[in-house]
Amino acid sequence: MQRYTTTAIALHWLIAILIIGAFTLGLVMTDIPGFSPTKLRYYAWHKWAGVTVMALAVLRLLWRLGHRPPALTAAMPAWQRAAAHGLHHLLYVFIFAVPISGYFYTLAAGFPVVYFGLFQLPVLIAKNPALAETLKSVHYWLNMSMAALVGLHVLAALKHTIVDRDGTMRRMLPGRSH
Numbered sequence: 001m002q003r004y005t006t007t008a009i010a011l012h013w014l015i016a017i018l019i020i021g022a023f024t025l026g027l028v029m030t031d032i033p034g035f036s037p038t039k040l041r042y043y044a045w046h047k048w049a050g051v052t053v054m055a056l057a058v059l060r061l062l063w064r065l066g067h068r069p070p071a072l073t074a075a076m077p078a079w080q081r082a083a084a085h086g087l088h089h090l091l092y093v094f095i096f097a098v099p100i101s102g103y104f105y106t107l108a109a110g111f112p113v114v115y116f117g118l119f120q121l122p123v124l125i126a127k128n129p130a131l132a133e134t135l136k137s138v139h140y141w142l143n144m145s146m147a148a149l150v151g152l153h154v155l156a157a158l159k160h161t162i163v164d165r166d167g168t169m170r171r172m173l174p175g176r177s178h
């Protein structure tokens, strides 16, 4: 069974860690009452992590367009291949849609995004409170949908590892041979 390339593996896990971190921080920070310095710091970290995901997602998509993933094991039924490919495509859509919705929500709410406090990212839309309300719930629901899909994705990975023991998990883990 062949592995994904080292670049694909590194990007997969880096993006997964950042998404899980940003997701957790998103839930924690919005639960803090008032405007404490901690809350503001968490919002900043959340936005930086999210923007980093957006940038890595562009690299990942470019890499993916130039590299076919290794073939799946021949033992896998056709419906499972189709389900895996469909789910992977959807996950790619969410890796972009979630941070983009957060970015546009922030701009519509009237806040600039200053990446790592160093430079301001483009203000692509003007402040618009009505649009901000909509984008806030869009960001929320995109997140909940992505969480459900990631849950399925992880269950599938566990099923391949524990029940089928077919080496699918090793395709996405670092190792010596490809």
Ligand code: HEM
Pocket: 018, 019, 020, 022, 023, 024, 026, 027, 030, 043, 046, 047, 048, 049, 050, 051, 053, 098, 099, 100, 102, 103, 104, 105, 106, 113, 136, 139, 140, 143
């Ligand atoms: C991987 C990317 C991201 C994930 C997983 C994520 C996840 C979340 C989650 C789970 C929440 C809490 C929603 C709620 O309980 O109401 C949230 C809120 C928020 N996100 Fe993100 N987010 C991401 C990217 C971004 C980006 C790039 C920005 C802006 C640059 C952003 C700005 C915000 C803001 C301002 C809120 C607070 C909304 C409120 O005050 O209710 N997010 N995010």
Ligand code: HEM
Pocket: 012, 015, 016, 017, 019, 020, 064, 069, 084, 088, 089, 091, 092, 095, 150, 153, 154, 157, 158, 168, 169, 170, 171, 172
């Ligand atoms: C936010 C979290 C995650 C996202 C967005 C995500 C997304 C993706 C995507 C888009 C692919 C397809 C790669 C391609 O063909 O280009 C993939 C593959 C894979 N992911 Fe994840 N993933 C996440 C977390 C995880 C976790 C936690 C696990 C393990 C427990 C995992 C295990 C795998 C495996 C084994 C593959 C390779 C599947 C195959 O052989 O075709 N992923 N993931």
